[in-house]
Amino acid sequence: MEGESEMQNEPSTSTASSFHNLSKPKLIYAFTVVTVVLALGFCLYSLPAPFLPLYHAGRNVSSVWDGVILGVVPVGYLISCTLTDHLMEHFTFKPILMTGSFVLGSIFIINSFFNRIANNAIYIALSCLFRVFAGIATGFIAVTSFGALTKLVPTRIATVTALAEAALNGAQAFGPFMGSLLFDYGGYSIAFWLPGLVVLCCVLIEITIPRVNTLPEKSDLNDASKVWGDPWILLAAWHCAACQVLLYFHLPTLAPFVERSLGMSVVWTGLALLVNTSTIIISAPPLGWLIDKFNPYFFVMFSSVILPFLYMCIGPIPLFHLATSKLQVMLVLALLGFFVPMGCTPILLIMFDVYKMRNGGKMSISASNTIISIYCSCFPLGGCIGSFSAGILSLYMPFEWSTGGLGFLFIVQSVLSFIYCWKVSELKKCTNGERKPLLE
Template sequence: MEGVGPTAKKAHNLSKPMLTYAFTVVTVVLGLAFTLYSLPAPFLPFFHADRNVSSVWDGVILGAVSVGFFISCFLTAQLMEHFNYLPILMTGSGALGILFIVNSFFDRITNNILYIVLSCSFRVVAGIAIGLVSVPSFGVLAKMIPTRIAFVTATAEAALNGAQAFGPFMGSLLYDAGGYSLAFWVPGVIVACNVLLELTIPHVNTLPDQTDTNDSIKVYKDPWIMMAAWHCAACQVLLYFHLPTLDPFAERALGETVVWTGLALLVNTSTTILCTPPLATSKMQVMLVLALLGFFVPMGSTPILVIMIDVYKLRNGGEISV
């Protein structure tokens, strides 16, 4: 992690071992927070089916966290103008952990309407807490190694996406082992304990210079920035839109359990960890992604279509209506 330039001297004077330690801790904290992002995806349809909650709410509750995260990213960026990163980061980790611990008691709620309202509300707030972790993490990592922004961004993205890949797998294992409650309070305790880990991070200043005249509104209106932001948003939609439907499909059409679904989601996105760092800021990335998309989409869609036709035929006496 060499390459500490003049800008870095304003942010920190850490030795290389301490810089490596701080970089590692922040990356781990970021990854653990995003483990909770899609953790309930594999087992929530099962749980809702058992308590007669409409499957429509699978996607609403899972997607509510993204609403909170979207709001939080803008608000946290404003907070970073006035507060150093560490208090914001600690607040996000602590709040996220507590929210998941409280969420572990929702299986005791007998009224489905109350359950849905609380689940959606808690997921929105959880998204806000994840934003309080994500934005300061990216900010401080960039301050630590300002001359290698591509490497920093790629590493953080790999940790983030790898954690989102592992989250559903961990959630499915915990749900299979101990049910709804265990799947929430165990990761909640782990993330809440991040606050203690964050206290060991050496000081890094992320406050902007007093002479900095950047206008946040101008940044948000910049088409170059917003185009990139919406492109990333579209990629995330494509990556996770199938979460609410994969589990029921795996059970009914493939005869697999929630653990298989979690493993499939892990395999689905785990390649991000491997491909993100070497492809950072590369012009070849777009070309390669488009080429791979054209190759792998038929591999994913064609077998599913065959299964869909087989299921339809079985349910209709072996005949396909014209």
């Protein structure tokens, strides 16, 4: 283990030493600004969730459109993750980050005038369109932020990833609360234009970020196709997406289940989900430090053992003959907030490691940017699959059976994860002495 720690203190890519030559104060400043902008982007990502259904009820918009208008954001985010990969071949992270902030802030400011649109059909169409673009802008912010942060601190990939995920999860949890306050205070318009103005002003601050090289060499541009064509990298990415399915699957159907089985209101459900998010925020930084210090493959395998059985207990599945209780639901959600990130946070480090192992121990900036783009796309992909499939299954089976069934299905994913980690270990032994992957 100590050997792995020493190995990880070396630059994680062949060009890591050229990523930046910033002094410590400038490094801290750049890291702070990028992380704050990432958090603000995801605060706006979830901000309209609590008040849009209330506003729509007042103007006789069907509740079906609540889910559509809110649900198209991750679709735009997913599209953006694939676009940003190509943009980062031609532009450094600053102009892309500034564009994302400018577009996101502008969209929210324009959105603040939608309450003046009398025709509901036009209102719905424009809301869906603008929310897709909001998702695309959020993707610009997310991919470039992760790309910049991993190049600012290339020797502590898991720690940086965990801190960024803690920031965005905290912002996503705070967003609905902030949206509710603004809507209650000043109505629809202020709930959009004020946060939009804050993000728009961030562009002026982003100009001051010291330069960090995220632009690949022209000779390295083909490395992006190597990443997309490598099943070993894509398999790791899929595990991250599969873990996110578990994090989002219960969200659309949890409140009705809690009301039916526990007799508790939606406020209690919100509190339980807040506990879930708080666990992610609190545990992410120390978890990232542990993953960087020890073997990340171990954390993937350990979480794979726990997650399927944990998810069977969220209902719990009737086969277990366990009584549903408030403590049980709250505890399972809290544990999910710890073990799902344990399965996701090591993935970026593993994807880097696998690429290096299969490419002579080297990794170009182009390959790094592409891997980060794929990694960021795992989250909206898992979220879309989880929420969409839960909505369909709720028509045919109760909450206890759908979540329990998904837990059983995840056992297959766990077995595949074990096989993957074992096979990668075998490949690493074959290349030992010839190549220098991130971990030994």
